[in-house]
Amino acid sequence: MTPQEMEKRIVRYGDLKPCRTAFIDAHTPGSDQKENFTIIGGGVSESPDQHVHIADTPGFNIGAAGQPPKCRNSLHSHTTAEVFFVLKGRWRFFWGRWGNAGEVVCEEGDIFNIPTGIFRGFENIGTDYGMIMSILGGDDAGGGVTWAPQVIEDAKDHGLILGENGVLYDSKKGESLPHNVSPMPLLTDEQLKDYAEAPTSAVVRNYIGRYWDMMALAADEPCKVIGEQALLKDKPGFEVELLTRGSISEETYSVDRYEILMVMRGHWKLTWEGGETTLAPGDVCAIPPQLRHSLAPSMTGEASLYRVMNTKDPAGATWQG
Template sequence: MTLNEMNDRIVRYGELIPCKTAFIDAHTPGSDRKENFTIIGGGVSESTDQHVHISIPHGFNIGAAGQPPKCRNSLHSHRTAEVFFVLSGRWRFFWGRYGTAGEVVLEEGDIINIPTGIFRGFENIGTDYGMIMAVLGGDDAGGGVIWAPEVIQDAADHGLVLGANGKLYDIKKGQALPDGITPMPVLTEAELKAYPEPTTGDVVPRHVARYWDMVALGDRKPALVIGEKAMLPDKPGFEVHLVTRGSATADMHKHDIPSVLMPMHGHWTVTWETEGTAHNVVLNPGDTMSVPEGVMHSVLPSMTGEASLFHIVATSDGAGTTWKG
């Protein structure tokens, strides 16, 4: 793996390409200023404008949402796992049929593993532009987003229609549903009753990990944050580890499947070997690197000071916890 080939598998934070028309609420006031990013995999964007940085299958998708203060992501659900960690800003996550069943505020570095089968949304409640990074289960991320009925109606009132094919059509731009394509069906009242209403007390202890708790557990070996025997026990089809300065090692190692490195704090040097020749690159907070399978490599902090990095690797298990109370 040459330096140029490896650079093709690094997405720098400053080079992320946003899509401002990714989802059905792109024109809805309060949600119309958000930016969506698809970093690895096809993601769940409903827009043909969405740029995909790395299309190589990993068994999961990596994306991000960037939002200015008071900007909200509308209520929706997924069929596979949806995990967020806060790269910057202060964020309120809320859930339930009307977003009132429970909520939690996350700070930088905190992580939430949102169960499948419940409506959820989030908003930037900080004072600056904020960014959250997302991991979605599966290569196809479950086939798209399931929207609360009022989100679909609000979107139609502002000129956006979602087709049953999962694609958006902007009436303001003169677009219309193609022949044979009907609007995305709205969930019926009977179907909506199947969506649970867990409280804050139900969700937070089992699905939220605070950054400094992860750092403490990752002081001597990487903290397994999400996985079968993790801080947040689950089998979403991938594992998430937090590596700190204390748990980083210079030992060269490899994986038999691609893995992903996402620095949270500090600068990290990734070293790998190709036919006996060592190469290295430095990753910064917000960067995302896909390490190919079979490549011997090590990851170490480059400078003094706080250093932490999320490591994600696919597993052979399912799509994650479906909320059952």
């Protein structure tokens, strides 16, 4: 593989192209400044303006959300796993029908395997622009987003209507629902009973990994973060590990699946048969199956990255009640 071919498999943090109209709350005050990034796979954006950096999926999708301080993402749910780690800033995650069933604050490097079957939202509570990276289960990321009813109603008051076809129509641009498309129906009271009001204690205990705890666990071997035998014991269709300079050698290796590298801290030298390159914080690299390569920090100091690989497990529900 030539360096030019490998570069097509790398999405550089500085080259990310945002979409500011990705979801139904794009005009809702408090949510109207957020940016959505689709890095690998089509993601769940409801807007044709969304730029997809790498279309092929390795069994899951990679995306990101960037938000200024006090900007929030509205309450929604997915049918497959949604995992976030904080790249920059300080974030409050909240959940429940009205967003008041529980909440947790995550710092840089922390990872949150958000259970399915729960309405969730998140807010940048830091002092600067923040970024969270996401992993969505399944090649089609579960077919889209299910919004809490009040989110759809609020959006309509600000000119955005979501069609039953999953497409947004913006009256501020002169758009309206096509005659053959109905509005997305609101969930009924009976349907809303299927969404859990998970207690904070259970979520924090079973679904959150703290960065510095994982860094300690990864001192001399990869820290298994999400997986059957991992810190967060779950099988969402992919497994996640945290690597540090002490937990990986410079020997070449290959795997039989796609290997997605998501750099958290430091600069990492990636070497393969055909070239080498350096990965920086926020960069995402999709290494193809069977390619022999090696990975090592290229500078002194803190170095960490998340490594994600698909498994044969279904990408379905994770909430265990």
